[in-house]
Amino acid sequence: MQLRRVAVKGRKLFRAIILDMQKINILEKELYLASIDVKRNESLIPHTTMKVGGNADLFAVTHNIQQLETAVNSSLKLDVPFLVVGNGSNIIVSDSGYKGFVILNNTHDYKILRDSKSVEKNRCMDSRFKPLDNDYLSVSAFQYSDEGRDDVVICADSGLKINVLMTKLFKKGITGLEWFSGIPATVGGAIYMNIHGGCHYFGDIVEKTLLTYGVSKEVEHDYFRFGYDWSILHQTGEIVLQANLRLKKGDVQKAKKLANRWLIKKSQQPQRSAGCIFHNLTKAEQVHLNLPTPSIGYLIDNVLNLKGVRCGGAIISEKHAAFIENQNNASANDIIQLINLVKEKAKNQLGLNLKTEVKLIGNF
Secondary structure: OHHHHHHHHHHHHHHHHHHHHHHHHHHHHHHHHOOOOEEEEEEOHHHOOOOOOOEEEEEEEEOOHHHHHHHHHHHHHHOOOEEEEOOOOOEEEOOOOEEEEEEEEOOOOEEEEEEEOOOOOOOOOOOOOOOOOOOOOOHHHHOOOOOOOOEEEEEEEOOOEHHHHHHHHHOOOOEOOHHHOOOOOEHHHHHHHOOEEOOEEHHHHEEEEEEEEOEEEEEEHHHHOOEOOEOOHHHHOOEEEEEEEEEEOOOHHHHHHHHHHHHHHHHOOOOOOOOOOEOOOOHHHHHHHOOOOOOHHHHHHHHOOOOOOEEOOEEEOOOOOOOEEEOOOOOHHHHHHHHHHHHHHHHHHHOOOOOEOOEEEOOO
16 A cells, blocks of 8 residues: 555656646747747856856746746746846755746846935835944945935836946936945845845835736835835745836935945955845844844854854855855855754754845755
């Protein structure tokens, strides 16, 4: 009886694999007819900042929002698992790869929609950053503000890299992205994660957004329910096509100086990484542990004493303990082992349940 059940399970699994491959074949043909070039078994290592991971069953680069919309909605129609990546940060792909379709979002257009009088900014959260007198970035740098200057609304494709867009807009006399200088994110990823820079969140500048997930729709700022490293897209799975951002006709020279300061600061952080691995502590956790800062890097370094710990080719960074670096051809499994080590030690020693910021892709 036991052998019969195993045989039935085996046949069901085999049929499922055949069905999945049939769906992949049909999707590949649909994308080809839509003039979207696709590849089979593409390595995801060069498409992520962590530089680990296996292959994707199917892979394509989309160059405009029409292609992106087609790729997403064709996948949904055929029930093929899909993943949209931009700059490839904030994700760790498993060594077994991704069983489905990976879409590299390379949409890159933008346009200036309108100028208008200054209005009160959307605020998704309270300001997150309070500069210290001994911070290497001076207090005066963090006091830079273009409040009161006229607004300008731009429409940007979701695949546009923040730093590329910022540089283009400076040439047009438009400021507001300087706080996010040096962050390896696209517009779509910045909205998905509600990235933060200095005392600002990206959600603060989002006005209106075009989303797709089977059907396309426009939504306003409040739809996203922005939080710390969070938006409603974490729950809905919807994909950003374009976004209207409310920026400023600001002081470009001052904005450039601030952008350069942030760029220097970010360049000192580990580069072959997925970004900060864990959320910072809550205020309550910081007070309970009597720590001078909620920084997760401080906790890992000074409380858990894990800075510099290695597993295979991965290391808890000696530059900044909030990061795990791929120093020597690390595997995804090396990185996961270090993540689990930090989690277990934080739980056993301090009773903390650390939350990861990065998204794990594939089977771990």
